[in-house]
Amino acid sequence: DIQMTQSPSSLSASVGDRVTITCQASQDISKYLNWYQQKPGKAPKLLMYDASNLETGVPSRFSGSGSGTDFTFTISSLQPEDTATYYCQQYDNLPFTFGPGTKVEIK
Amino acid sequence: EVQLVESGGDLVQPGRSLRLSCAASGFTFDNYAMHWVRQTPGKGLEWVSGISWNSGNIGYADSVKGRFTISRDNAKNSLYLQMSSLRAEDTALYYCVKGTGPGLFNCFDSWGQGTLVTVSS
Numbered sequence: 392d393i394q395m396t397q398s399p400s401s402l403s404a405s406v407g408d409r410v411t412i413t414c415q416a417s418q419d420i421s422k423y424l425n426w427y428q429q430k431p432g433k434a435p436k437l438l439m440y441d442a443s444n445l446e447t448g449v450p451s452r453f454s455g456s457g458s459g460t461d462f463t464f465t466i467s468s469l470q471p472e473d474t475a476t477y478y479c480q481q482y483d484n485l486p487f488t489f490g491p492g493t494k495v496e497i498k
Numbered sequence: 499e500v501q502l503v504e505s506g507g508d509l510v511q512p513g514r515s516l517r518l519s520c521a522a523s524g525f526t527f528d529n530y531a532m533h534w535v536r537q538t539p540g541k542g543l544e545w546v547s548g549i550s551w552n553s554g555n556i557g558y559a560d561s562v563k564g565r566f567t568i569s570r571d572n573a574k575n576s577l578y579l580q581m582s583s584l585r586a587e588d589t590a591l592y593y594c595v596k597g598t599g600p601g602l603f604n605c606f607d608s609w610g611q612g613t614l615v616t617v618s619s
Binding site: 392427435436478491492 | 533542543544545548557558559560593598602603604605606607609610611612
């Protein structure tokens with residue numbers, strides 16, 4: 392199985408800050424990496440697909456990059472409503488696997 | 499609007515069986531792959547199983563292979579997960595999830611609110 396790691400596991404930043412989360416796959420997954428946002432008590436929501444494509448309706452302050460084994464997710468200007476846990480997920484190989492999540496809080 | 503409504507979650511004893519259902523609406527069900535993803539506080543999100551649009555391609559997580567069976571009824575716009583030989587570690591919130599295409603290898607763009615399965619004696 393492909394193992395996904397994320398760092399940091401949590402972070403606290405101020406409104407307006409640039410926030411970056413990294414995700415690493417245990418083997419090459421090309422561009423087949425998605426990012427999800429999960430707010431407390433809610434189901435996850437797809438934000439980015441294929442590493443760098445923004446899902447329809449998602450604010451442009453969210454972006455993603457990377458390919459192969461190393462990926463980055465960025466919030467260019469953190470907003471209060473971005474408080475959530477963010478997960479990366481690979482769909483290059485079965486079984487599909489998620490990272491452990493990064494909890495983002497407002498300082 | 500896409501709606502996915504799970505049902506069937508319950509408190510069950512180890513070794514018993516349970517069947518989860520997901521009623522889908524708001525999209526052309528038989529055009530898309532469907533999945534089950536579960537979540538526990540300790541282990542985060544885990545993909546459990548997926549099924550292609552015509553049931554021709556099916557996959558399972560190693561942790562459930564041989565115990566769980568995914569199926570769909572396109573005439574009823576419904577997805578199912580038959581769970582047997584349940585273990586304590588199967589305790590989780592189970593989400594019904596829509597894929598973004600007909601095959602398994604796509605993203606998950608719509609999620610239900612989940613149904614809770616608790617395995618305990």
